[in-house]
Amino acid sequence: NAGVTQTPKFQVLKTGQSMTLQCAQDMNHNSMYWYRQDPGMGLRLIYYSASEGTTDKGEVPNGYNVSRLNKREFSLRLESAAPSQTSVYFCASTLHGTNTEAFFGQGTRLTVV
Amino acid sequence: QKEVEQDPGPLSVPEGAIVSLNCTYSNSAFQYFMWYRQYSRKGPELLMYTYSSGNKEDGRFTAQVDKSSKYISLFIRDSQPSDSATYLCAMKGPGGSYIPTFGRGTSLIVHP
Numbered sequence: 001n002a003g004v005t006q007t008p009k010f011q012v013l014k015t016g017q018s019m020t021l022q023c024a025q026d027m028n029h030n031s032m033y034w035y036r037q038d039p040g041m042g043l044r045l046i047y048y049s050a051s052e053g054t055t056d057k058g059e060v061p062n063g064y065n066v067s068r069l070n071k072r073e074f075s076l077r078l079e080s081a082a083p084s085q086t087s088v089y090f091c092a093s094t095l096h097g098t099n100t101e102a103f104f105g106q107g108t109r110l111t112v113v
Numbered sequence: 114q115k116e117v118e119q120d121p122g123p124l125s126v127p128e129g130a131i132v133s134l135n136c137t138y139s140n141s142a143f144q145y146f147m148w149y150r151q152y153s154r155k156g157p158e159l160l161m162y163t164y165s166s167g168n169k170e171d172g173r174f175t176a177q178v179d180k181s182s183k184y185i186s187l188f189i190r191d192s193q194p195s196d197s198a199t200y201l202c203a204m205k206g207p208g209g210s211y212i213p214t215f216g217r218g219t220s221l222i223v224h225p
Contacts, residue, residue, distance in 0.1 A: 004156070033212075040121060042201065042217035043157070058212070090156055100145055102213070104156030 002026050006091050006105035013081045013112045021076040021108050023091030031094045032074035033058075033102070034066060036087040043090065049074055081112045116140050119202055119216030128225050132189040136202035136216045139183065143204040146178050147213065148187045151199045160200070161187070192223045 007022045025032065034046040045058030047066040055066050063085060065077045074093075078085060088109050092102040119136045126132055134148075144165055149157035161176045163169045163185075169176045175188040185204075189196055199220050203213040 040217060042119070043215040045212060048212065092156075100147060100162045101159045102157075104158070106156050107154070 004091055004093055004103050004105035006089075006108050008108060009106065010109045011111070013078075013110065015082060015112060017081050018077065018079050019081065020078075021089055021091075021110075022073070023075065023105060024073045025091075025093040025103070026072065027093065027095070027103065028071070029093035029095050029103070030071070031096060032068065033092040033094075034064075034074070034076045035090045035092065036060065037090060037107075038087050046076065046089075078110075081110075083112045086110060086112045116214050117202060117204060117216045120219055121217050123220040123222055125222045125224065126192055128192060128194060128223055130192050130223070132192050132196070132221060132223075134187040134189075134200050134202075134219050134221070136185050136204075137183055138185070138204055138214075140204070140206070140214070141180075141183070142206040143214075145205045145213075146176070146185050147203040147205075148174075148176055149201040149203060149215075151201060151218065153198075157201055189221075192221075194223050194225055197221055197223050 004025045030051045033048040035043045049055045049068040052071045067075050088107045091105045117138045147162040148160045150160045151157040163176045166178045166180045173190045177186045199218040201218040202216040205213040
């Protein structure tokens with residue numbers, strides 16, 4: 001049982017480049033989330049998807065877009081990367097939005113130079 | 114002021130010590146209180162959760178919630194070097210307010 005899988009694990013981008021972070025879960029969860037984690041800032045919610053077909057902005061959505069491709073997959077896109085987007089990105093899922101336990105992926109370490 | 118405040122540490126203790134990790138919060142609507150453990154270069158994992166006020170014990174770990182003071186704690190007894198990690202508190206409200214709000218995390222180092 002893989003849980004939540006994120007790809008890639010590491011990425012270096014140049015300013016202005018675009019990329020998509022992929023996330024897939026195999027637990028048949030309905031809700032999925034994208035967070036970024038920066039030193040001293042904790043986890044901050046970028047976007048979330050309460051269920052297949054819906055997405056909503058979180059605390060820090062600027063510069064990002066998301067797609068809930070199907071129930072399993074939730075991708076995060078950086079259209080024009082900026083150094084301020086250097087961070088560790090985590091995807092998470094819950095069975096339902098009200099379910100207490102979130103399962104996290106291993107993270108993607110992104111550096112924008 | 115952030116909704117959830119957590120001292121980032123680091124907190125360094127000797128093996129066998131009792132560890133106390135704490136968070137304060139400002140939103141009185143929070144009802145679910147969680148502690149996640151995050152090892153270096155890994156994703157967070159749920160350690161414990163508590164609904165409303167009271168205590169919950171799981172092995173060497175005890176979670177306490179004091180809603181009147183808006184204060185939650187995680188106690189670790191007989192701490193081990195394997196407990197070295199970052200501990201994040203998280204909280205959320207009832208019903209539709211289901212997105213958790215995370216603290217910044219406290220880095221714990223247990224040295225042999």
